[in-house]
Amino acid sequence: MDRDSSQDTDASEGAMPAAFSREWALFLDIDGTLVDFEARPDAVRINERLMELVRGLWAATNGAVALISGRTVKEIDRLFAPLRLPAAGQHGAERRAGDGKLHLHAPVIERMYDAADRLSCFAAQHRNLIVENKGMSLALHYRLAPHLRKLAEAIMHELAEYLGSEYCLQEGKHVLELKPSGRDKGTAIEEFMLEPPFAGRTPVFIGDDLTDEFGFACVNRLGGHSVKVGSGASVAAWRIADAAAVRHWLRSGMEQRHDQDMEDRA
Numbered sequence: 001m002d003r004d005s006s007q008d009t010d011a012s013e014g015a016m017p018a019a020f021s022r023e024w025a026l027f028l029d030i031d032g033t034l035v036d037f038e039a040r041p042d043a044v045r046i047n048e049r050l051m052e053l054v055r056g057l058w059a060a061t062n063g064a065v066a067l068i069s070g071r072t073v074k075e076i077d078r079l080f081a082p083l084r085l086p087a088a089g090q091h092g093a094e095r096r097a098g099d100g101k102l103h104l105h106a107p108v109i110e111r112m113y114d115a116a117d118r119l120s121c122f123a124a125q126h127r128n129l130i131v132e133n134k135g136m137s138l139a140l141h142y143r144l145a146p147h148l149r150k151l152a153e154a155i156m157h158e159l160a161e162y163l164g165s166e167y168c169l170q171e172g173k174h175v176l177e178l179k180p181s182g183r184d185k186g187t188a189i190e191e192f193m194l195e196p197p198f199a200g201r202t203p204v205f206i207g208d209d210l211t212d213e214f215g216f217a218c219v220n221r222l223g224g225h226s227v228k229v230g231s232g233a234s235v236a237a238w239r240i241a242d243a244a245a246v247r248h249w250l251r252s253g254m255e256q257r258h259d260q261d262m263e264d265r266a
């Protein structure tokens with residue numbers, strides 16, 4: 001992994017996050033970070049090898065692993081079943097803490113139902129646009145129809161205006177989302193860091209998209225390690241190529257830690 005020298009960052013020089021620590025609090029985005037994108041979000045699968053990696057990280061950090069995604073917590077659970085990890089869904093609008101308690105951070109306003117209807121009607125007129133109504137947030141995916149980007153932007157801006165200041169527009173890779181204002185991946189990580197088993201640890205956040213910038217800024221502020229996957233401007237201190245490289249980095253870091261611990265014990 002390379003130190004990202006092109007960006008401003010508070011991360012201290014020489015603090016190589018490559019050496020995996022059992023004292024980390026690991027915050028992991030899913031799509032584009034642990035797994036590659038699929039044409040449709042519901043086509044993504046978590047294979048046994050990745051499950052094993054996540055279980056290993058969970059054990060190695062004494063349970064300080066949380067998934068931080070734009071997906072709903074319900075969707076995250078479906079993907080990682082039978083595991084039920086601490087998780088933040090819908091870009092921080094919902095969060096299941098380390099004690100299993102679910103925190104919902106935004107009341108759904110009436111206008112959100114209208115917005116969902118209007119968006120569904122719009123998508124029905126255009127092939128290959130996918131609407132995902134997540135309850136507290138509303139996504140329009142145009143991965144299968146990138147030429148419709150401008151049109152997608154226009155309708156989402158219009159709906160954002162209709163919804164008012166309680167909601168805001170979040171851009172992502174081939175997706176536009178309306179989500180509650182004031183909640184993001186950074187606020188979710190901040191809340192996790194106040195609670196066991198995360199409190200007192202060094203936060204490490206790995207993500208690939210614009211929504212992850214809030215998380216990077218948060219862990220930079222808390223003196224942790226921010227890791228951006230792939231290209232694009234970022235406030236993250238570190239950069240790694242792709243999801244396969246993330247899995248390899250985590251796996252080898254964990255194994256090295258294990259070997260070192262064995263040696264120290266011998």
Ligand SMILES: [Mg+2]
Nearest residue numbers: 029031032209
């Ligand atoms: Mg992602």
